[in-house]
Amino acid sequence: MDKKPCKSQDVEVRKGPWTMEEDLILINYIATNGEGVWNNLAKAAGLKRTGKSCRLRWLNYLRPDVRRGNITPEEQLLIMELHAKWGNRWSKIAKHLPGRTDNEIKNYWRTRIQKHINKQAEMFSFNISTPELLDHQASTSQLPCNGSTSFMETYSPMSSFNHCNLEPFPGQQQEVQQQQQQQPQQQHIVDQPNNESYWSMEDFWPMQLLNGD
DNA sequence: AAACCAAGCAACCGCCTCCTT
């Protein structure tokens, strides 16, 4: 219970948003020494952060292959497809979207897709007798893995898109149209070098220079 | 122009699993 805090560990732990300086320290350290035991890494790098915090920051934001910015319609479809398959297994889903993090997908789901599904469910509920069920299923994001099919049928990505009039979200319709014209049978696109939202660690190096590192 | 509101996202928390000793 009352674990005596070891004095060497009793140093204050920083929380909250990361500063650019902290980012640079972490990037530099990993660039030089590679990833390792995160708790040790945090100490060795001189960061007053927990290992977990460092790991999260690195994986979700600083990693060179992290893609940031708009989720493409293809990615959106893939997310819905995989979510229908696996439920809230965000990390598992993220593995199929190179450059995307579980956190980003999770946020995307909660803020966009789930809301959209809720809306669809609300509209749909005017015509069916179990609005609570739909709403609950959409809001909890839990898929019935016990063989119950109702939600899967309602929410299967293809049925959602094609049968339930689940349209691309605002701002994506044009993009979808363009891409459909360009690549009507396009498979899941996950690597788009020209994507303007692509973020690379190289972007950070000039900052390092500016900081005199 | 200011206040309010909602959406989006970064980060934390706590639980679970796996690995090492």
Place this chain on the structure above:
DNA sequence: AAAGGAGGCGGTTGCTTGGTT
């Protein structure tokens, strides 16, 4: 085989920002 530590994961929170009134 058991215990402890570290990492992984999903849920949640709270801050920031952009839009609306």
